[in-house]
Amino acid sequence: MTSTLFLRCVALPDHERRQAVARWQREGHPVRLSQPSPQARFIAFQAQGCHGSWQGMIGAREWLQAVGPQWSQWLHQEGADQEILELFSAVSRPIEIAPDLLDYQRLFEFRLIQGEALQEACLPCIGTPQSDLWVMEGPSQRKEPSRPLQAWLQAVPQALRIVLGNSELARLPSRQLAKGDVLVIAEQTRQLFMADLCIGQFTFVKEGLHMQLTPPDNPSPSAPCVLSELPVKLEFVLGELTLSMATLNEFIEGQVLPLEATVASNVEVRVGGKCIAVGELVQLGDRLGVELREVGQGMGNE
Template sequence: MTSTLSLRCVEPLDYERRHAVARWQGEGHPVRLSQPSPQARYLAFRAEGCHGHWQGMIGAREWMQAVGPQWSQWLLREGVGQEILDLFSAVSRPVEIAPQLLDYQRLFEFRLIQGEALQGACLPCIGTPQSDLWVLEGPSQRKQVSRPLQPWLHAVPQALRIVLGNSELARLPYRQLARGDVLVIAEQTRQLFMADLCIGQFTFVKEGLHMQLTPPDNLLPGDPGVLAELPVKLEFVLGELTLSMATLSACIEGQVLPLEPTAASNVEVRVAGKCIAVGELVQLGDRLGVELREVGRGMGNE
């Protein structure tokens, strides 16, 4: 048995780039991961848009041939750099990008980058009419997209708390409770709570309770994203052992608890005791994380 748990390290920047590509692809955008050519020069810039700042770069030769083929041979000679930057910064919209993907109101901090300085880097790559655009750093403010619940999430249990109302203990005689006392509900709220959030109210009807959902801001009643806004508490389970009290006492006293060799590769993600996913325990920068391998396990995958 090793003295410490050996975990696979996941670089946060690489993960963010892979996750961004997967998210964009899920929204229907033709984005891919690609390595810039070490032999090429790139026009790099910072951008500011409605979703914050981001950084990108575009091939200098391809961009010049697209916007000014008559100058491309002269401007792309060795030693000519500032002229290209001046031309790029002078164009009002030097790069055309689908606004649903990435937007910008202005570009600034222009510079030239040699491809060899990025050797080995795998970056999100977006096709544009001018040239491929590589995203060096994603938007500082991630675009929020409201989506309906995944089919398997409908099976995740959540406790619904039905609250009649409240009173203040200070208003009760002597502030003491005894058997036979009748506590008056001073304020009848008749609220419904799920995940510690008020999701609506109810009224009494002959059949039972009539519920009226109150959706979060910017959502309409009946919107499939209403319940998706509720927080879900995840529990990460490294393993389970069946031990006698004697064995457990010895483990506690000796500060050693045995684990299966494959425990770190089979961490269960649970909600209210139900396993919803399985993954591998990894080191993500200075934090622990679980890289999912199976999602919706035992609940009907989408």
């Protein structure tokens, strides 16, 4: 008997757009998902900023009405959209955007597109003084701002490795180690490691060890603790079964372990053996993902 686990497919572009809108909203920006009108014509462009390149578009006629209402007679002339495109591309900064939302030093590769060509896509929409701006593709090199440790993350166990130093076996008197040998620590590093990353150093004091954490790059009064930069290993658990050895042997011989129909809807996300969230197993492009449905008590929603 064979069975197939059918997973709900999540389109990767849609997922990335929802994540971008959620991130901007957390940062306090009035961004929403919106579907551009299929009847409108838009000026699409590439932008280059400090976070890399991104793609956007803005309604051609809406932009002209906002920046030059005295030129509104153009809107009734044949070929008006092309003239608006040329005017838009000639202005050094045709759109005003909050720099901490989206920045750009220059715009290029201007073109006109019809709304119906977007196939009813919902795009991140930003209100600007000129008109609504739709983000077709987000910044290519955007870096998430560092934030303090969340309450749930503070409870995650991490092993602190206290390393005195190192030596090379080739430099020892003999590679054959025996009881009573004394190994010399050739290089005393006195480093502290968590998650296989060096987080600082230590010195010996009367009370024990004095730890000195490595400061973050470009430290400032508002810089986060270095521990907030540590990677956290997530474990995705599809299920757990308590089986006798006899039952387990039957499964091994048959090579098929039957699963409950609801198992894909209740995948646990664990950190250090602790369940921090529950979600549904989905197909995200060509990869598997877990779409969170529940986040444990005291844990921040992301």
